[in-house]
Amino acid sequence: MRLADGRRRLRGAVMLMLVLLSLFAGRLVQLQGLDATAYADEAEASRLRSVTLPATRGEITDRNGVALATTVAAVNVTADQTLVTDPAATARALSPVLHQGVTDLASTLTGTDRFVYVAKGVTPATWREVLALDLPGTTGLPGIFGEQTSKRVYPGSGTAANVVGFVGADGSGLGGLELKLNPMLAGRSGHATFELSAGGSRIPGAHDQEQAPVPGRDVQLTIDRDIQYVAQEAVARKVRELHAKSGTVIVMDPRTGDLLAVATYPTFDPDNPGSSPQADLGDRALNEVYEPGSTGKIVTASALIQRHVVRPGTPITVPNRLTRAGKTFKDFEDHPTEHLTYTGTLAQSSNIGTILAAERMGLRHLYPFLRKFGVGKPTGLQMPGENDGSVPPLASWSATTGYTLPFGQGYSVNAVQMASVFATIANDGVRVSPRLVAGTSAGGSFHPTPASSRTRVVSARTASTVRRMLEAVLGPDGTAPMARVPGYRVAGKTGTAQRFDATCGCYRGYTMSFLGMAPADAPKLVVAVTLQDPKGAIGGGYDAGPVFAKVMSFALQSLRIPPTGTWSPGLRVFAK
């Protein structure tokens, strides 16, 4: 009986255990067999962390590798206002380190926001100082945190800002080359996924995936920082002195099309672009067009010489007034009837003389030359906001168009196009499209930009004749003795153009310019100076000439270009 009892109890216990165990087994099957993946995923997700690995933005350097734009490590100082125990004391501690007012800081730190920015983009050194700060009674500043970030800096402090451009708050390009080359400069950010333990440390050997970021490519420009600086300073001084609207200086190597300097004023501070008006954030040398005026006579001269219509010594009788198509044309100054050579009409910049000479060729024949010199055509730089200017096509010519084009009015160009016209003559008649990017590099391998396209516009003989004629512009009877560079033969042309003002739809004010090349017998450099709407200005030679001389002189020295040691032929200006 006792034995039977025990056996029953045993059997009961076994049964109970079996039931329990099968319940467990069932649950086990449910967890491990049926819902396993869902639970495993959930568990892993609670440990997994995914972070974006930002790509380093490429540098922008000048032609010698000097950084014009670079990226540095920085820290954003943030605060959790609910954790800041004593805003006033924290503000007092932070104030001298972050160079901010105590009251401003205190108001930033007071409140219930869990995340506010206290200071953006401070240097790591400053952040270390912040870390070392203590409140009385506590170590460190409660509620103050650091966020690792990077910052775009422009070491040249505004040198070539118009070319380099600027970036927005998120670090992507918003202007200039920073915008145009953004995909290349930015690279591709990577990401890492790994498992974190409860303590927050990375679990080695667990799920670990990393896609390394692809750093942005470095971009080397054709700009020479020092020449750019001198050009920028010179044009800024002149624009301020003459209260001009704006000014540009372009320095170009005519043989390669390399733009060594593209300076404009007013410009902007790339470290703080928001403080400048929108109009100053672009590149005036490419975005603004104007009527070139007398500097355009170089195209007329090239056409006339190329087509053998005139020679430098061809006499031209220039009256004080000339009536064509119902309009009376005149020169800048009143003068008695003059007996000039064709060279003389250039040296003294006679509009009437130029019209009379162009008439010998047929006015319509000028049009294809303007086009071949690149007027009204894209420069090929493809910079943001570029304006190509325009020449009225033959079909749309009015009765006077043919008479104004020879002296550079009635069509529009940007400063780089005009520099390129002079560079064509400097390069023996072959036009090399301008270039701003010398090449890009990544991981030490440099990829040069393919050489610019070359087109012959006029013969080398024509170009050399035109250059000799243009030397007379800087001669004793020319319009631009102020543009001389002592010791060098310089060929150039002044421009004092009537300026078309879009606001009134009329001609108001002037565009003063001087474009030239040196050494005149074997040009290595072209410098183009343009001043828009200077007040109280006298003429291209007087206002732009000295800027030309200063920039050209510096560029020649800087690039170690010696004088050729030859003498100017001194072509006759007055006909016998």
Add this chain to the structure above:
Amino acid sequence: MTARTQGTAAVARHAGTAPRRSSRPGPLRPRLALVPPMHATAPRAPFVLLIGALLSSGLGLLLFLHTALAEDSFRLERLQASSALLADQEQALEQSLARQAAPGRLAGRASALGMVPSENPAFIRLSDGRVLGKPKAGVAPPPPPPPAPSPSASASPTASAKAAGHSGGKPGPRAQGQGNRNRAGQKPTPHVEATPTGAAR
């Protein structure tokens, strides 16, 4: 051990049966007894010591390894921190160098020292010793430069005086003289018209 004990027992049994064959009963019947195991009390101490030594040395080694690893990781942390600090310093110094080397700053400091940009570049051609260009002493700006930082203030006046002395007797640059002549003879009043009729020059 067991085999040996059995073997001993077998020998004993054999020894015991021998007198029985002589069929001599009596009190002389030998007593059966187990032969005591020969080495039952082999010294245990060395073995225990060996094991103990092995265990403790293993433990010690493990401890040492852990300590070394921990120490290395501390060192790594220290070095990483100092590497980060040095990288930050390098970056700060590079930026400061870039600021100092910026052309604007250099130009400012040079002019504070009384230097002027050369406007008369000249070259000596080594092949024939000919001087290309027109070398000329620089002309100091007339007033002392407005930004005169204290360290270079003493050098500045002497330098400008010297430069001025060099060019004191000479007239201004030729281009400038002629420019002024021409400028004087020109009418500075431009004409404005609704269409470009040739006021351009």
